[in-house]
Amino acid sequence: MGRQTWLFNPAPVLLGAGTVAGKRESEGPLAADFDVIHKDPYIGQKSFEAAEQKLIEEACNLAVRHSKVGRDDLNLHFSGDLQNQITSSSFTARSLAVPYIGLFGACSSSVESMNMAALACASGAARLALASTGSHTNAVEKQFRYPNEYGSQKNATTQITVTGAGACVIAAADYLSNPPPEQIRLTSATVGKIVDLQVKDPFNMGAAMAPAACDTLLAHFKERGVRPDYYDLILTGDLGWVGSNLLLDLLSNNGVYIPQGQINDAGKMIFTPEAKNLAGGSGCGCMAVTACGHIWRQFARGELKRVLLLATGALLSPLTTQQQESIPGIAHAISWEVM
Amino acid sequence: MPKSVKNNPNPNSAAAKMQAREQEYQQLQANNQPPAHLIKNCFNAFWTGGLICLVAQGVQQILLNYGFNNETVGAPTSAVMIILAIILTACGVYDRISQFAGAGSAVPITGFANTMSSAAMEYRSEGFVLGVGGNMFKVAGPVIVFGAVSSFVVAIITVLVYQLGGGSL
Numbered sequence: 001m002g003r004q005t006w007l008f009n010p011a012p013v014l015l016g017a018g019t020v021a022g023k024r025e026s027e028g029p030l031a032a033d034f035d036v037i038h039k040d041p042y043i044g045q046k047s048f049e050a051a052e053q054k055l056i057e058e059a060c061n062l063a064v065r066h067s068k069v070g071r072d073d074l075n076l077h078f079s080g081d082l083q084n085q086i087t088s089s090s091f092t093a094r095s096l097a098v099p100y101i102g103l104f105g106a107c108s109s110s111v112e113s114m115n116m117a118a119l120a121c122a123s124g125a126a127r128l129a130l131a132s133t134g135s136h137t138n139a140v141e142k143q144f145r146y147p148n149e150y151g152s153q154k155n156a157t158t159q160i161t162v163t164g165a166g167a168c169v170i171a172a173a174d175y176l177s178n179p180p181p182e183q184i185r186l187t188s189a190t191v192g193k194i195v196d197l198q199v200k201d202p203f204n205m206g207a208a209m210a211p212a213a214c215d216t217l218l219a220h221f222k223e224r225g226v227r228p229d230y231y232d233l234i235l236t237g238d239l240g241w242v243g244s245n246l247l248l249d250l251l252s253n254n255g256v257y258i259p260q261g262q263i264n265d266a267g268k269m270i271f272t273p274e275a276k277n278l279a280g281g282s283g284c285g286c287m288a289v290t291a292c293g294h295i296w297r298q299f300a301r302g303e304l305k306r307v308l309l310l311a312t313g314a315l316l317s318p319l320t321t322q323q324q325e326s327i328p329g330i331a332h333a334i335s336w337e338v339m
Numbered sequence: 340m341p342k343s344v345k346n347n348p349n350p351n352s353a354a355a356k357m358q359a360r361e362q363e364y365q366q367l368q369a370n371n372q373p374p375a376h377l378i379k380n381c382f383n384a385f386w387t388g389g390l391i392c393l394v395a396q397g398v399q400q401i402l403l404n405y406g407f408n409n410e411t412v413g414a415p416t417s418a419v420m421i422i423l424a425i426i427l428t429a430c431g432v433y434d435r436i437s438q439f440a441g442a443g444s445a446v447p448i449t450g451f452a453n454t455m456s457s458a459a460m461e462y463r464s465e466g467f468v469l470g471v472g473g474n475m476f477k478v479a480g481p482v483i484v485f486g487a488v489s490s491f492v493v494a495i496i497t498v499l500v501y502q503l504g505g506g507s508l
């Protein structure tokens with residue numbers, strides 16, 4: 001459908017999801033929707049990096065258990081995180097022993113992995129595919145910013161990386177012989193283009209990613225031929241408070257108006273809107289835990305029927321920031337629907 | 340941005356359109372910028388920085404009672420303040436103070452102790468030599484380098500001024 005959008009017909013099914021979250025997330029409004037909460041930032045591991053692997057691994061195992069499938073039945077595993085060389089994902093895959101493809105789309109990895117898993121299941125390349133993503137605030141802070149205990153004053157546009165991981169198992173459309181009526185199906189996906197409007201401030205990632213989110217949304221509406229009100233909820237990944245407002249402004253400049261209740265942002269939802277939480281959450285885990293935890297349960301409770309998940313990523317590295325490069329943004333979309 | 344783009348005479352070219360989009364977006368960003376609390380931050384930095392100095396003064400007064408005189412008391416006072424800052428860093432408190440205090444906690448010697456100790460803690464998982472040893476100066480290194488460079492420059496200027504002015508050091 002068009003240049004960037006895939007329409008899956010018959011649509012692959014989402015069998016189950018699992019989430020693991022950290023302490024700050026457990027104090028947020030979505031705490032009840034996470035499967036496991038770890039208050040210890042090390043999760044009993046030696047380093048923050050090892051803790052991040054543990055997060056992804058636990059989320060994968062939970063998703064597999066909730067889906068009531070065997071780990072040996074999985075044909076493919078797509079995973080991504082924010083570490084150098086996506087080590088957390090690869091090390092997780094080492095213990096899972098499922099055919100594995102690593103992805104990097106920064107914070108957009110969550111939907112990117114779901115997109116790839118849905119494509120694999122829709123095309124017949126896989127019967128069962130696992131999509132997982134995770135991030136750990138301390139590990140990411142260490143890699144992208146300053147040491148965790150270093151006293152730098154963060155400004156109000158800074159977002160806080162979410163500690164958490166989410167995973168979901170996606171199956172071919174005919175995998176379930178008698179799918180229940182509330183079965184979630186992955187109906188369409190849009191792969192985003194990189195948009196870079198010369199934002200250079202790594203402490204304002206929402207602003208760097210908002211144009212990409214706008215671009216992908218407009219492409220999705222146009223190519224799928226639906227209006228914004230087709231969806232009960234359009235959930236952006238981690239634009240935070242600053243980026244979300246920018247996205248609404250950009251959309252209205254392009255003549256698209258989405259009512260307040262119909263669009264939300266995982267970065268705004270995950271933490272309480274207090275000053276100490278700055279501009280909200282970000283990171284791979286932000287969309288992953290919100291979608292695989294909160295949204296998945298809202299579907300199960302029948303509160304949502306059609307949702308568009310739009311994960312945004314800022315494709316920067318500490319090196320490019322130091323070299324004064326701007327931050328390229330990307331956004332991928334996938335729709336979850338109950339037929 | 341390449342110079343040719345800036346001087347592009349054709350307003351319909353792709354590059355010119357892109358530039359217009361960027362400028363439009365910068366405007367949008369400026370409209371959506373959360374308010375900067377410059378005066379509040381300055382005030383907080385002022386009194387917390389002053390408070391740290393007051394604590395140091397207290398330490399100095401105590402040390403003066405323990406056999407130090409006005410000339411020798413400086414170094415041990417600094418050492419006590421450094422240890423205090425490192426303890427607060429290790430307890431995970433110093434970064435919270437800094438979020439509130441900003442320059443107030445960054446400028447005194449305690450801020451320097453925080454940069455060193457936080458980096459040392461952070462890279463402990465990579466071992467003592469390459470981890471702690473190799474990364475301890477990651478944040479503090481530039482301060483030392485440019486501190487030394489600027490003192491060198493100031494020293495040369497001072498010498499030149501006094502030599503040319505005929506005075507003596």
